[in-house]
Amino acid sequence: MSLRVLGMMSGTSLDAIDVVLVDLRRDEREETVLEAELLYVGEEPWPEETRAALLAVLPPAPADVAAWNRLHAAVGEGFAAAAGRVLARHGGADLLAVHGQTLHHDVGPGGVVASTLQIGDPARLVAATGVPVLHDLRSADVAAGGQGAPLAPILDQLLLGDRGHPTAVLNIGGITNVTLVGAGDVIAGDLGPGNALLDAAVHAATGASCDVDAELARSGAVDVAALEVLLGDPFYARPLPRSTGREHFDTAYLRRMLGEDALAALALPDLLATLVELTAVSIARGLAPLGAAEVIVSGGGIRNPLLRERLAARLAPVPLRDADALGIPADGKEALLMALLGWLSAHGLPGTLERGDGTAHTGAHRPVVLGSLTPPHALRELPVDPRPVRRLVLRRA
Structure with a gap:
């Protein structure tokens, strides 16, 4: 069963929202191989007002809870508009996997991550597109004792x-x-x-x-x-x-x-x-x-x-x-990562790698399934699939 996922990523540079629309399915002949048909790779601009407001609150700038609250809504609207444009041009999706915008990644003096915060109201993406959204992709790893980063491995x-x-x-x-x-x-x-x-x-x-x-x-x-x-x-x-x-x-x-x-x-x-x-x-x-x-x-x-x-x-x-x-889209690699994490989480598979001692590559006590789903009842028809994935094969549409 294939799952069409729109992966969306905005990094610390805030230059644009990277997007990848990809159809993901297990290879019927080799179950540990995941096939990814790249339907679209591109980027969407941030609304200039939202980008400027984000830059204005990043450390060391002071910001209060009201500013962060408003930005949570504005970032959600920015992602929603970008998703709407891509889906209108290139067809629908079964799932949006959205990193959100990191506002704070709290690393203590000893290098231990206490918390991480990515904003962008997922309910606004659902309202705009009608597609369920996987979001908050780092918190589960931090809760398990990990760095929450990097997720690319x-x-x-x-x-x-x-x-x-x-x-x-x-x-x-x-x-x-x-x-x-x-x-x-x-x-x-x-x-x-x-x-x-x-x-x-x-x-x-x-x-x-x-x-x-x-x-x-x-x-x-x-x-x-x-x-x-x-x-x-x-x-x-x-x-x-x-x-x-x-x-x-x-x-x-x-x-x-x-x-x-x-x-x-x-x-x-x-x-x-x-x-x-x-x-x-x-x-x-x-x-x-x-x-x-x-x-x-x-x-x-x-x-x-x-x-x-x-x-x-x-x-x-x-x-x-x-x-x-x-053959790996250099400019869209992190958005492709979001789409892959969306597929893995939707099937109940961890988004981090297990090391020989049972810990995760992030330093977490164990690999964990990443993200939260909005609305919570979405994707119920997808069974949890415990079969591991060992390889990803990219194909162009």
């Missing part, structure tokens, strides 16, 4: 776990995360800032959302002293699995780490060149102990040509390859 394992050598699957969004597959138990976690600090610095100085094609960063020079200070952040010494977010790498991060005077003395191009190098070095150092034979990359960070060049240089001789070259 189950997709990475199903797509790339059989390549025959250790493979690092890298996603460079606002925050960079990695999955190592093909080397026994999956290893995963957040590595540090991807685009978050770069975009924040550009926005603060110019009002633009990013440094297009790294034009400013290319005209600058790396400040070695500042780079070493930033690399001294204790976050990088925490073992995997670990997670982070804009609560840590926020708009005030550079002032805290470098000091007002040193930050003010950096010309914008030099600052951006330094931050590009920070991302490249922190990724390379994070990957070095994993022994990967190749690195496969996706996410918005690969659109930054200077970052790609510096990362390739730091990783050499380990090759850096685009996910697109392997």
Whole structure:
């Protein structure tokens, strides 16, 4: 029995809502293989007013419960409008799997995640589309003692776990995360800032959302002293699995780490060149102990040509390859992940991977089924299906 799922994802960069409409079914000949027919991969814009309001409440900005309450409704409306447009153009869906927008990911001093909050009123999506919604996809893992992140490893394992050598699957969004597959138990976690600090610095100085094609960063020079200070952040010494977010790498991060005077003395191009190098070095150092034979990359960070060049240089001789070259939609990979989690949860299967000791790849005590369903009586005709899935095969419509 097939399930048509619309996966929807908005990350820490808030650049757009990524969407993937996919038809998922078990292979009739090999029950542990899940087939995914990609019907549409794209992105939908955020309403500018909603995007601006979200940026205004992210740490370290103060916000009260009224602001978060209003944003919960506005984000739900934004996702609902995006879903409505996609479904009108490309056909209906049986389920919407929606990440929501992360407002806060509470990581304590020892790296333990106390709570995580993704907003976006699912009832508004149901009202607008008539399709049930799976949402709140991180909380169950946190409740089981996990980091709630990253969630990508189950997709990475199903797509790339059989390549025959250790493979690092890298996603460079606002925050960079990695999955190592093909080397026994999956290893995963957040590595540090991807685009978050770069975009924040550009926005603060110019009002633009990013440094297009790294034009400013290319005209600058790396400040070695500042780079070493930033690399001294204790976050990088925490073992995997670990997670982070804009609560840590926020708009005030550079002032805290470098000091007002040193930050003010950096010309914008030099600052951006330094931050590009920070991302490249922190990724390379994070990957070095994993022994990967190749690195496969996706996410918005690969659109930054200077970052790609510096990362390739730091990783050499380990090759850096685009996910697109392997038939994986690099720009829609996280939305595809949401759709996969929707299918798994709808069939009663965990959305995290079990390690050899019975724990989950996130550090949780055990793998758990992820998400909450609105309305609660939806999808009752789908039986719980305990058969594991070992591989995911992508096909284009």
